[in-house]
Amino acid sequence: MTDSVDVNPIVLQRADPCVLRHDGQYYFTGSHPLYDRVVLRRAERLEDLQAAEEVTIWERHAEGPMSHLIWAPEIHRVDGKWYVYFAAAPDEEITFDAQDTDDTFNHRIFVLENASEDPFTGEWVERGQVDTGWETFALDATSLVHRGEQYLIWAQQAFDVQGHSNIYIARMANPWTLATSAVLLTKPEYDWEIEGFWVNEGPSVLVRDGRVFLTYSGAATGIEYAMGLLTADADADLLDPASWTKSAEPVFVSDPEAGQYGPGHNSFTELADGTPVLVYHARTYTEITGDPLWDPNRHARAQVLPFDADGNPVWGTPVPDTRPTPTSVEVLAPSGEAR
Template identity: 60%
Template sequence: MALLPNPIVLQRADPFVLRTDDGYLFTGSYPTYDRITLRRSHTLSGLQTAEEHTIWRKHASGTGAMSELIWAPEIHRVGDRWAIYFAAAPTTAIDQAADTFQHRIFCLTCDDADPITGTWTERGQVDTGMDTFSLDATTFTHTDGRQYLIWAQQDLAIEGHSNLYIARMADPWTLETKPVMLSKPELDWEKIRFIVEEGPAVLRHGDRIFVTFSASGTGPEYAVGMLTANADADLLDPASWTKSPEPVFTSDETVRQFGPGHNSFTTTPDGRDVIVYHCRNYVEILGDPLFDPNRHAYMGLIAWDEDGTPRFGKPQLATRWTPATTDVLPPDGRLDVDETL
């Protein structure tokens, strides 16, 4: 099978892709963590060269909660408006005593047809009812027409930095129900270097809903896990969800792809399901990994078992040049790259 044109965007961790009638919208963590950008392309492979537009910048240092470390924006269509969720911290981004970042979840909305040229309104912090480190909000509208939010947040009474929570929404920036914890880091593979579950993403197929998430430190140990529920179950009941005992997507040293995670999902024009994720192509990181910019956005096609379970395979070989690359060409020296996506 032909390889995919990877990476699709350089130096963008936490990639999020939304397919619309006008093409694919892409956003992700900007390397300087000071803005939110959007780019659009009719193909996934075209996102790399697509023009990037800054639609929001962090507040000036010292001016409040949205002034540092803008992380992991996602753009969604909620009813007739656009919504962007992101995490941001105050100028004192790290609480040394608590050994944790001080991020909270925030929301922007846009009522114009084009989210790139339209006007964005700050809706402020999404109040989750818990004043602790929180980030990585994602959303979906269920078959009952109701909007749900899933995110990662710390509970100081539970070991670790973040667990996964769900709530139903009254509007894009207001919870309607109390948060319910879906999952916490308790398996060995979720507790390497850091005890964390974060980066939830929703995938629906047939009569089931899947929520992937990322766990452990952000080096080669970073991996993707999965929760599963029946679509007709009470999604606010933790008992409706089952966690896979092993990670479903992990590093692959044979193609020099390390720490795949913080993924999103989209589809090809002909309806095939796609996972979009970030990876590094080396493990020798100098300095703080948080400020190493070379987590690139990749994509992969999802296969489905007969019982409707997704199979994500392995991270793909980089078929395009990447900074500090250590990728090796196949023995024949050529890459058969599928540029149709």
């Protein structure tokens, strides 16, 4: 089989996509539009993920802190085991009043572990909430294993920082426990990051040619949603904010000519030959009826990420669709067919 990125979207109606290439297979997860489960599928080619069987590996609790709005699962391999990081909220509505902040969600970060070689057959064990050091809205955790150390990078609200979420990093003692205090890497500050909402979220990391590229998404989740970039030397202390350089402008934005709007919450994977691939979600229309949270048509997409002669990513813009996409708010079956 030829390994390429020729068909988009790669999975319909799955926002916040995470793709991990392992032993010749692409493992995919993302936010289910009903926000009530963690799903997983795999295929030998990215273009085959849409037709791949989707398995529910975990479902929300009936009550308690893991019972509501299951968001943005990511799958990772650490020390020979599988881990899924995701955000969940309690069933009751909780709001914050400190510093006259807007009402917000009450998510926290949780971890699942599977020691089996095959994550579709092994048992997924709940390792509980990641204690990030303070109890506020927290989500979008990603894992980085670098120079033999595991780091967690995530988004969280802080009442001493204006806005809804910032990006933090910490070194880990094990895949569900931090070994160091959280370090603030970026907060919403540029005009493009505060359009609609003051947001830095959805971090993802690519290490290449001696540099660490940390992407994140900012603004509200409509057409204004876009991706930003932090860069560090691979030999630098990643827990030192001074090691990171933040780009003032977004690196990946909506493209009306391609019919793609609000690209973001990305991850990175690679082709069989090691070519980097950018994975992200986007919508194909701008007019949303009702609450955007319940519009299911953020589709998972992928495209090759080229680099220039100086080793800098050439981000480009979202490529046009080659696969039909729905425009109704009906939630499709995993195969992409109407239920």
